[in-house]
Amino acid sequence: MTDHSAATGGDMSGRTGHRVQLPRGTDPQDVLAMVRNVRPSAQLGADGAIDCGDGARLVPDPSPRGAGRWTLDTPREREDPMPEGMTDSHGYGRAFPDGAPFGAERRALDLAWSLGRRLHGAVVTDDGSRLEPHPFHVRDLTVVSPHVLAPESFAQLLAPLEPEAELDEVPEDVPRSGYSATIPLDEGGHIGVRVTRSSRPTALAELSWLDDAVDYELVHVPADEAEDAVEAPDVETAERWSQAYRRIGLIAGLLTETVGGYIVDLEGFLVDPGHLA
Numbered sequence: 001m002t003d004h005s006a007a008t009g010g011d012m013s014g015r016t017g018h019r020v021q022l023p024r025g026t027d028p029q030d031v032l033a034m035v036r037n038v039r040p041s042a043q044l045g046a047d048g049a050i051d052c053g054d055g056a057r058l059v060p061d062p063s064p065r066g067a068g069r070w071t072l073d074t075p076r077e078r079e080d081p082m083p084e085g086m087t088d089s090h091g092y093g094r095a096f097p098d099g100a101p102f103g104a105e106r107r108a109l110d111l112a113w114s115l116g117r118r119l120h121g122a123v124v125t126d127d128g129s130r131l132e133p134h135p136f137h138v139r140d141l142t143v144v145s146p147h148v149l150a151p152e153s154f155a156q157l158l159a160p161l162e163p164e165a166e167l168d169e170v171p172e173d174v175p176r177s178g179y180s181a182t183i184p185l186d187e188g189g190h191i192g193v194r195v196t197r198s199s200r201p202t203a204l205a206e207l208s209w210l211d212d213a214v215d216y217e218l219v220h221v222p223a224d225e226a227e228d229a230v231e232a233p234d235v236e237t238a239e240r241w242s243q244a245y246r247r248i249g250l251i252a253g254l255l256t257e258t259v260g261g262y263i264v265d266l267e268g269f270l271v272d273p274g275h276l277a
Helices: 027-037 103-120 151-158 225-229 235-259
Strands: 015-021 048-055 056-060 069-075 122-124 143-146 177-183 192-199 213-223 262-265
Touching: 027 048, 027 056, 027 103, 056 103, 069 103, 069 151, 069 235, 143 235, 151 192, 151 225, 151 235, 192 235, 213 235, 235 262
Parallel strands: none
Antiparallel strands: 015 069, 015 122, 048 056, 056 069, 143 213, 143 262, 177 192, 192 213
8 A cells, every 4th residue: 555645755734836828818717617517616716716625726827928827736645656667648657757646636637637638738747847638638528418319219310420330239138228339430449339327427417307317428449448548649649539539529419419418528527519520
């Protein structure tokens, strides 16, 4: 078991700050809205800082050149370094060679990394390492809808867009609460579609119909699943990710037009259908 107090030099009450660098035109209200997707109790203070809960705050840079820049003020909690040779999509092993964040700091840093991914920004850690998420690191989307399509109706809806899609066969003696389909990709891998009872995303918790909602989960499964742990994809990998996200986005848009509902990404953030084209 990791000795967290030893890994942090015994100072479990210490704090640290990481910088979040977003495009200069980013509206602070958009940042607040995104944070509230996953932390609904987040509060905006009189000084413009966002209290994210869990001991973390996003503090805007008030300087003339500070547009889009925030400081993530968070508890400092570190554990043992990642094993040598291990890669991770967020780049934490590279950025924190002496001990990776865990607990409240890890959760706060994950939130900052996600803001960078969704808003085309970056995070600069307390020791100056730059984390710049690729916008298509997360490609999976879920349409949360009050209406469920029968498998045959779903197949008919999908056919003009994805003619090679096939409903997955399930043995008659296997109980199921939904159905699934597979869409093969030319470059290998596939897009999996699962239709099942909703997982009730935090961002949609106030919807009156959420108890009876259905999830249409759209998942990119690459031929080499190890590439999901790549921090900085090469050109070919980035293109595969982009194409997979485009196809998933087209399906998600078609579903929302047909059955209504909302789109959330794998990390629980709402996605505007207009941004998927």
